[in-house]
Amino acid sequence: MLSRRQFLGSAAIGAVAASAAPSQGRLKLREFDYSQVTLTEGPIAAMYQRMRAHYLKLDEDRILKIYRQRAGMPAPGRDMGGWYDANGFVPGHLFGQFVSGLSRLHACTGDPEARAKVQRLVAGYAAAFEKDGNPYAHQKTIDTWACYVLDKYEIGLLDAANLTGNQQAKSLLPRIVQAGTRYIPDHTFDRVGVRQPPYDEPYVLPENLFLTYALTGDRRHLEMAKLYLLDRDFFDPLANGQNVLPGRHGYSHVIALSSGAKAYEVLGDAKYLRAIRNAWDMIEQTQQYASGAWAADELFVRPRSGELAATLTSTHNHFETPCCFYAHAKLARYLTAFTGDAQYGDGLERVLLNTILGCLDPDDDGGYFYYSDYQARARKSYYKQKWPCCAGTLLQSVADFPLNVYFQDSRGVFVNLYAGSELRWKPNGVAVTLRQKTAYPESEHIQFQVEASAPVEFSVRLRIPGWLEKPAAIAVNGKALRIKAERGNFAEVSRRWRSGDTIDLELPFTSRTVAIEDRVPDVVAAMRGPVMLAAIEPPDDLIAGAASLAQMDAVPGKALEFDCRTSTGTVRMLPFYRVQREPYSTYFRRTGL
Numbered sequence: 379m380l381s382r383r384q385f386l387g388s389a390a391i392g393a394v395a396a397s398a399a400p401s402q403g404r405l406k407l408r409e410f411d412y413s414q415v416t417l418t419e420g421p422i423a424a425m426y427q428r429m430r431a432h433y434l435k436l437d438e439d440r441i442l443k444i445y446r447q448r449a450g451m452p453a454p455g456r457d458m459g460g461w462y463d464a465n466g467f468v469p470g471h472l473f474g475q476f477v478s479g480l481s482r483l484h485a486c487t488g489d490p491e492a493r494a495k496v497q498r499l500v501a502g503y504a505a506a507f508e509k510d511g512n513p514y515a516h517q518k519t520i521d522t523w524a525c526y527v528l529d530k531y532e533i534g535l536l537d538a539a540n541l542t543g544n545q546q547a548k549s550l551l552p553r554i555v556q557a558g559t560r561y562i563p564d565h566t567f568d569r570v571g572v573r574q575p576p577y578d579e580p581y582v583l584p585e586n587l588f589l590t591y592a593l594t595g596d597r598r599h600l601e602m603a604k605l606y607l608l609d610r611d612f613f614d615p616l617a618n619g620q621n622v623l624p625g626r627h628g629y630s631h632v633i634a635l636s637s638g639a640k641a642y643e644v645l646g647d648a649k650y651l652r653a654i655r656n657a658w659d660m661i662e663q664t665q666q667y668a669s670g671a672w673a674a675d676e677l678f679v680r681p682r683s684g685e686l687a688a689t690l691t692s693t694h695n696h697f698e699t700p701c702c703f704y705a706h707a708k709l710a711r712y713l714t715a716f717t718g719d720a721q722y723g724d725g726l727e728r729v730l731l732n733t734i735l736g737c738l739d740p741d742d743d744g745g746y747f748y749y750s751d752y753q754a755r756a757r758k759s760y761y762k763q764k765w766p767c768c769a770g771t772l773l774q775s776v777a778d779f780p781l782n783v784y785f786q787d788s789r790g791v792f793v794n795l796y797a798g799s800e801l802r803w804k805p806n807g808v809a810v811t812l813r814q815k816t817a818y819p820e821s822e823h824i825q826f827q828v829e830a831s832a833p834v835e836f837s838v839r840l841r842i843p844g845w846l847e848k849p850a851a852i853a854v855n856g857k858a859l860r861i862k863a864e865r866g867n868f869a870e871v872s873r874r875w876r877s878g879d880t881i882d883l884e885l886p887f888t889s890r891t892v893a894i895e896d897r898v899p900d901v902v903a904a905m906r907g908p909v910m911l912a913a914i915e916p917p918d919d920l921i922a923g924a925a926s927l928a929q930m931d932a933v934p935g936k937a938l939e940f941d942c943r944t945s946t947g948t949v950r951m952l953p954f955y956r957v958q959r960e961p962y963s964t965y966f967r968r969t970g971l
């Protein structure tokens with residue numbers, strides 16, 4: 379294994395090994411490319427379009443200003459403010475994430491504007507780097523956040539190279555990694571117990587170094603990736619079923635699971651797969667709110683201790699929404715690909731619909747949604763400082779929405795998420811478009827329409843959600859199918875398809891409650907199918923009988939809106955994602971009556 383110094387020492391040789399390690403056999407399912415999926419209708423597509431428009435307006439001079447200042451170059455444009463500038467928390471931190479997210483948008487939509495923006499940002503960053511060989515925006519970034527920000531440069535340049543064909547990014551990437559290694563430690567470490575900076579976050583470096591290895595073929599990136607895997611303190615105990623999450627920083631350690639996932643994919647060591655599966659289960663069983671959120675005040679709680687319930691009154695900072703969603707979604711996709719299990723799609727659906735989809739839209743000057751708040755009479759707001767970390771992960775998360783919807787294997791397609799969309803691929807060499815027509819979750823009905831250039835056989839597997847309380851109904855060309863459709867599994871519809879064929883899927887939503895934790899069974903959130911509902915303009919104490927919660931009155935003509943009888947009158951219930959600035963409560967005290 380190479381140390382950092384050996385890496386630097388051998389860098390001049392420029393040895394390029396053969397292609398990256400194969401991952402065949404480890405991937406039961408594969409993602410589709412960004413270019414193969416288009417989001418077309420429903421709230422997920424609507425957010426995608428709003429965020430695309432928002433991020434295309436980013437001012438490139440402002441983003442590059444601090445880099446140009448460092449390099450002594452003319453630096454037009456206003457300061458960014460907030461976290462981003464010289465006196466900010468992490469100077470220059472978002473640059474790589476903006477390049478990454480814009481590259482992903484381009485890959486999906488073919489948008490020439492996004493590609494041109496990537497090109498100009500990479501060129502501007504490269505010009506500053508060429509002046510003095512410093513990849514970072516400021517000395518403060520080097521002193522405090524050298525790993526955390528290096529990782530963002532890597533993913534930005536990787537995505538620019540892989541998804542927009544940017545040759546400058548491709549040649550810059552190994553040079554930035556090499557320059558960055560001057561400032562990062564030669565081993566990984568854990569920030570546990572460190573409450574104030576400098577703590578840095580090397581957790582996701584390995585994932586991006588494995589990807590850098592795949593792009594460059596240079597084995598030094600592979601060896602470097604291994605140096606930063608947090609084995610002793612994290613992956614080893616997790617693989618043995620030891621719950622080491624409590625007290626740890628939520629985002630850092632869940633994004634670290636992506637490094638473990640990539641390690642399994644590239645190295646084939648099953649320890650990493652055991653670790654990430656166990657971690658997923660530990661989070662799902664003992665850390666999550668009804669929404670799927672976790673890590674209040676950014677820390678994991680002690681399981682089944684009452685700590686989770688206590689957070690409902692002790693803090694407003696229940697979920698670092700875009701960053702933690704980003705980490706959660708990546709983990710869910712890795713686990714879906716490795717196992718083919720539907721449970722990870724269930725988990726992804728829950729956290730997507732109830733957390734990130736509920737972010738307030740950003741303003742045009744660095745105001746971004748950060749914490750989801752589950753205290754009584756909460757209000758959504760922007761983070762107290764402009765341009766926080768979540769400004770970067772919001773873009774990357776939303777740009778990845780299309781990847782969450784479908785997976786494939788040699789026999790056909792898996793529908794992992796219900797969302798109005800279109801998939802284009804070539805099963806058995808035949809060009810097929812599969813249209814998913816639905817306003818889900820604002821409709822319980824989903825229709826798939828097949829368009830094929832010739833009749834072709836393939837299999838469509840539909841995720842049957844674990845939350846269903848009534849059976850799903852599936853029909854092909856209007857005729858009900860009697861097939862196995864077990865909750866928590868994929869139901870398979872396999873046939874020779876022709877243009878015009880349809881599949882209709884009905885997922886009956888019911889009302890149910892989810893307790894904050896087992897030992898506090900009467901503090902509950904109200905769910906409708908996969909969607910968490912919030913009470914709007916609620917009384918200070920939200921108290922309702924079990925019967926009222928089970929039988930809320932649907933508001934005519936308004937999807938997913940209900941009136942619920944409480945101890946002090948009727949309250950209107952809306953999906954958390956439709957709440958704007960009005961006060962809301964997510965947890966009820968349930969009485970037996």
Ligand SMILES: [Zn+2]
Pocket residue numbers: 698700701702766767768769771
């Ligand atoms: Zn964040």
